[in-house]
Amino acid sequence: MEDRIIMTIQSVLDKRPLITLDSHLLEDLRVDSLDKLMILSALEDEFAITISEDDFADVVTIKDIVMKLKARGFFAGGAATI
Amino acid sequence: MDLRDFYTRLSVDESLAEVMGYNPYYQKIDSGLNARILVNGHEMIDLASNNYLGLAADNRVKQAAMEAIKKYGVSLCGTPIATGYIDLFQQLEKKLSHFIELEETIILPSCYQANNGLFNCIAGPKDLIIVDRLVHSSLIEGIKSTGSKIRPFLHNNLEHLEGILQRSMGYRQVFVVTESVFSTEGSIAPFKEIVQLCEKYEAMPIIDDSHGIGVLGKSGRGILEEQRIAGYRGIYTASLGKAFANSGGMISGEKKLINYLKYYCSHLVYSTALTPAVLAGISSVLDIIHFEFSGIKKKLINKQRQIYEALLEGGFKVVYSKAPMNSIQTGSKEATFILNRKLYEKGILSTPFIEPAVPISEGRVRLIAGASLSQDTVDEAVAIIKRIGFS
Ligand SMILES: Cc1ncc(COP(=O)(O)O)c(C=O)c1O
Numbered sequence: 001m002e003d004r005i006i007m008t009i010q011s012v013l014d015k016r017p018l019i020t021l022d023s024h025l026l027e028d029l030r031v032d033s034l035d036k037l038m039i040l041s042a043l044e045d046e047f048a049i050t051i052s053e054d055d056f057a058d059v060v061t062i063k064d065i066v067m068k069l070k071a072r073g074f075f076a077g078g079a080a081t082i
Numbered sequence: 083m084d085l086r087d088f089y090t091r092l093s094v095d096e097s098l099a100e101v102m103g104y105n106p107y108y109q110k111i112d113s114g115l116n117a118r119i120l121v122n123g124h125e126m127i128d129l130a131s132n133n134y135l136g137l138a139a140d141n142r143v144k145q146a147a148m149e150a151i152k153k154y155g156v157s158l159c160g161t162p163i164a165t166g167y168i169d170l171f172q173q174l175e176k177k178l179s180h181f182i183e184l185e186e187t188i189i190l191p192s193c194y195q196a197n198n199g200l201f202n203c204i205a206g207p208k209d210l211i212i213v214d215r216l217v218h219s220s221l222i223e224g225i226k227s228t229g230s231k232i233r234p235f236l237h238n239n240l241e242h243l244e245g246i247l248q249r250s251m252g253y254r255q256v257f258v259v260t261e262s263v264f265s266t267e268g269s270i271a272p273f274k275e276i277v278q279l280c281e282k283y284e285a286m287p288i289i290d291d292s293h294g295i296g297v298l299g300k301s302g303r304g305i306l307e308e309q310r311i312a313g314y315r316g317i318y319t320a321s322l323g324k325a326f327a328n329s330g331g332m333i334s335g336e337k338k339l340i341n342y343l344k345y346y347c348s349h350l351v352y353s354t355a356l357t358p359a360v361l362a363g364i365s366s367v368l369d370i371i372h373f374e375f376s377g378i379k380k381k382l383i384n385k386q387r388q389i390y391e392a393l394l395e396g397g398f399k400v401v402y403s404k405a406p407m408n409s410i411q412t413g414s415k416e417a418t419f420i421l422n423r424k425l426y427e428k429g430i431l432s433t434p435f436i437e438p439a440v441p442i443s444e445g446r447v448r449l450i451a452g453a454s455l456s457q458d459t460v461d462e463a464v465a466i467i468k469r470i471g472f473s
Contacts, residue, residue: 014236015444030442034215034222034234041233045249 005066008046012038021063043069098415104423106434114139117456121431127463129389129449130431132265132324134297134406135371135378136454143327143366150362157357162189163344166355174361177368178332182295182303184318186340189361190350193292193321193331194220199349200288200319200333202227203342208254212246212285214238214271216264219439221290225259237264240275247283256285262294262305266435266446268403270298274309277316287316296325296367297382297406302375328363330356378453382406385451385460392464393449396471410447418445421470428466 002021010019016029025031031039040051047069055072059065099105112120115138119128137143150170160166171189179187190196197220205211207229213221215234225232231253236242243258250256258280260271273289280287291304299307302325306314317339322330333343343350371378386406393400399411412418415436422434425447435446451460 012236012242026442032438032442035441037232038215038234038236041246045245 002066004046005043005069006062008042009039009062009065012042019062021061021066023062025060025062039065098419102416102419102423104419104426106419106422106426109431115452117454117459119431121426124429126426126429126431127455127459127466128431129425129451129463130433131452132293132450133327133452133454134325134382134450135327135367136452137325137367137370138327140327140370140454142370143363146362146366147359150358154358156359158355160355161351161353162355163351168355168358168361170358170361170365171355174365177365179334181368182291182306182318182320182334184306184314184334185337187332187334188340188343188347188350189322189356190331190333190347191353191356192323192329193290193319195349195353196319196331196333197221197290198224198227199347200317200343201225201230203346204317204339205230205255205257210250210253210256212243212250212256212258214260214264216267216441217259217261218265218290218292221259221261230257237267238269238271240272240279243276244279247279247285250283250285256283257288258285259288260290262289262291262298262308263405263407265293265407266409266440266448268401268405268407268409268448270294270308270404271305272309273305274311277311277314280316287314288319289316290319292319292321292324293405293407295320296371297379300376302371302379322360322364326364326367328360328367330360330364381453382451385453385455388460388464389449389451389467392467393471396468398467398471406450408449410449412445412447414443415445418447421447424470425466428470430463430466 006019013029013035023029040053040056044051056068059068110122112123115128115131115133118125154168158166158168162171175187175189179185201224205228209230210233211225211230212233212235213225214237216237233246235246258276260276262273263270277287289305295304296302298304301307315336318334320332322328322332383406386408389408390400390402393408393410400408403409410421412421418434418436422432425432433448435448440446
C-alpha cells in the first residue's frame with residue numbers, strides 16, 4: 001500500500017527527486033499549496049476516497065500522509081487487499 | 083490585544099535582499115518607457131516591462147489620451163454602473179469584443195481584479211474548478227474565493243487533465259481554467275485541445291489571455307486566433323496593461339454571462355471606472371494594431387531571437403519560447419537574484435521570479451525585448467548578456 005501511495009504522489013510531482021517514506025514534503029520535494037492539492041486529488045482518485053484538505057493540513061513527510069490514510073481507516077481491508 | 087503584536091506579525095522577510103545587498107523590487111523608475119529608461123537615475127535597457135509592442139510611449143497613443151483628458155477631464159469619479167460609463171467606455175467594450183470575436187465584454191480596473199471577481203459570481207461549493215498548476219495568482223485567489231472543489235492539473239498536461247475530467251462526476255458545473263502564455267515560462271497552453279476536452283466532458287473553459295492579446299495570432303487577436311478556435315463559448319479574460327500598453331482588465335464571453343456580471347460582479351460594480359485617458363489610449367492601440375500588427379510582430383520576434391541566441395551563446399539555461407519572451411531557468415532564489423543583479427549592474431533591467439510566483443526552486447529571470455527597442459540597444463543588450471555568461 002505504501003508503494004501505491006508513493007507511486008501516486010510521484011505521478012503528480014514532476015521534476016522532483018525520487019520519493020521515499022521519509023521524504024520531507026517541503027524540504028525534499030518542494031511541495032507548495034497547489035502541489036498539495038494535486039497530491040490529495042490524486043490519492044482520492046487512486047483509492048476512490050474523499051479527503052478533506054483540513055485533515056491533511058499538518059502533514060510534513062510522506063510517512064505522515066500514509067499514517068493519516070491508515071488512521072482514517074481508508075484501508076480497513078488491510079494492506080494486502082490494496 | 084496589543085497593537086505592537088499586530089505590527090510585529092507584519093514583518094517582511096528581507097533576509098535574501100540583505101544577504102545580497104540588493105533588492106530588485108520597487109526600483110524607482112524616473113522616466114517613461116522610452117528608448118532608455120531611467121532607473122534610480124541611471125539609464126538602462128528595459129527588458130523587464132510587458133510593453134511588447136512598444137506602444138506605451140507612442141506619440142499617437144499619448145495624443146489620444148490627452149485629447150480624452152481635454153474632453154472629459156481626468157476622471158468621471160464614479161463606477162461603471164453610475165457615472166463612469168462614458169461613451170468611450172461603451173465604444174471600447176464593443177471594439178474589444180469585435181477584436182477578439184466574442185459577443186460582449188466588460189472592462190474592470192485591472193485583470194487582477196477581473197480574475198478575482200469573476201469566479202465567485204459563477205461558481206460555488208457545488209462546483210469543481212480544474213486549474214493548470216502554474217496559473218497566475220489572480221486566478222488562484224479568485225478560484226479560492228468560491229468554496230468550489232479545486233483540482234490542479236500538471237502544467238499543460240492534457241492527459242492529466244482528461245483523467246481528472248473523466249473522474250469528475252456529480253458536480254453542478256465543472257470549469258477548466260488556464261492561461262494562454264504562461265509568463266514565467268513562456269510556454270503556451272494547448273488551448274484548442276483543452277476546449278475540445280471541455281466540449282467532450284461538458285465543462286466550461288476559462289482562459290486568461292493577458293500575455294497573448296495583442297501578441298499572438300496573425301493579426302494580434304490572441305490565443306483564439308493563434309489556435310484557430312472558432313465559435314468559442316467559454317469565458318475569456320485579459321489584461322490591458324501589457325501589449326495594450328495601458329491598464330485595465332477585460333472579461334468577455336456570451337451576452338448572458340456579461341449581462342449577469344454587469345450587475346453581480348462587485349469588483350466591477352463597486353470600483354471606479356477606468357479613466358478617459360486610459361480608455362482612449364487602449365482604443366488607439368487597437369487602431370495601431372489593426373494597421374501595423376504584422377510589421378510590429380516581425381520586429382518583436384526578431385528581437386526575441388537575438389536575445390535568445392545571445393543567451394545560448396552565453397551558456398544560460400533557456401528554452402525557446404513561441405511567445406516573444408525569454409525565460410532563463412535560474413533555479414534557487416539566490417541564483418535568480420544574483421543573475422538579476424548582474425544584469426542590473428551592467429545596465430539591463432530584467433524581471434526575477436522566485437517562490438511563490440513560481441514553484442519552489444524553479445526561479446526564473448525573464449527578458450522581454452519590446453518591438454520599439456532600437457537595433458543599437460539590442461546589440462548592446464546582446465553584448466552584455468554574452469559577457470555575463472562568459473564571466
Ligand atoms: C496571466 C496574468 N493575469 C493577470 C494579470 C494581472 O493583470 P493586471 O496587471 O491587469 O492586473 C497578470 C499580470 O500582471 C498576468 O500575467
